[in-house]
Amino acid sequence: MPTLQQLNTDPTCTERDALDYATEWSAVGAAAGGVPMPLDQFWAAGDLDRYRAAAAWWPADAPPRWQLAPLGTMLQGIVNAPGAEPWSFVRRLTHQWQRCREWLVAEGRDPALPNEDPAERRRRLGRESVARHRATAKAAAGGSPEACRLRDLHATYMAACAARRAAYDEHTPAVDAAKAAWEAAKAAT
Numbered sequence: 001m002p003t004l005q006q007l008n009t010d011p012t013c014t015e016r017d018a019l020d021y022a023t024e025w026s027a028v029g030a031a032a033g034g035v036p037m038p039l040d041q042f043w044a045a046g047d048l049d050r051y052r053a054a055a056a057w058w059p060a061d062a063p064p065r066w067q068l069a070p071l072g073t074m075l076q077g078i079v080n081a082p083g084a085e086p087w088s089f090v091r092r093l094t095h096q097w098q099r100c101r102e103w104l105v106a107e108g109r110d111p112a113l114p115n116e117d118p119a120e121r122r123r124r125l126g127r128e129s130v131a132r133h134r135a136t137a138k139a140a141a142g143g144s145p146e147a148c149r150l151r152d153l154h155a156t157y158m159a160a161c162a163a164r165r166a167a168y169d170e171h172t173p174a175v176d177a178a179k180a181a182w183e184a185a186k187a188a189t
Contacts, residue, residue, distance in 0.1 A: 007072035015048045022075045029079025037086040042078045047089045054097055059104065059114035066103045068096060 002010070002017040022043060026036035051071055058068045074093065080086050087095070101111045110116065116124070138148055
């Protein structure tokens with residue numbers, strides 16, 4: 001039977017370890033006057049994987065109030081005070097996730113990217129802003145699919161002209177030097 005410390009810190013704990021701990025805690029809580037939930041209602045197969053997935057998602061910089069409770073602490077939820085509504089493990093996990101998600105939204109962060117650092121966030125927001133601007137400009141400039149297609153074709157044509165001009169500017173000195181050398185050789189003969 002794993003200890004609370006092992007459950008909270010050992011990533012190799014198994015589902016069997018979690019069930020053993022919950023069973024023992026259920027007996028301890030009942031002896032102390034608590035009301036334990038039946039294990040099959042509290043824990044479902046795959047709950048440990050769900051917990052580990054949540055832990056992998058959880059923002060590393062979450063304040064203590066919004067941090068994910070350690071696994072052992074979550075398992076202690078099998079015992080409730082008399083008259084309290086019993087919550088399953090996954091319901092407790094979901095409740096914590098929703099609270100943390102609300103905190104992320106209130107902080108102006110994307111819940112899909114909870115560990116995004118400020119520099120990454122600025123770059124992402126910049127890209128999103130440019131994309132919105134382009135979409136708005138495209139829609140305002142005609143909006144019809146044909147008008148957008150013509151505008152895209154014109155942009156491609158202008159890019160090709162710019163590439164041709166750059167190539168011309170790059171190669172002109174070499175062409176002029178070769179021509180001068182040829183004319184000098186021709187005049188010498």
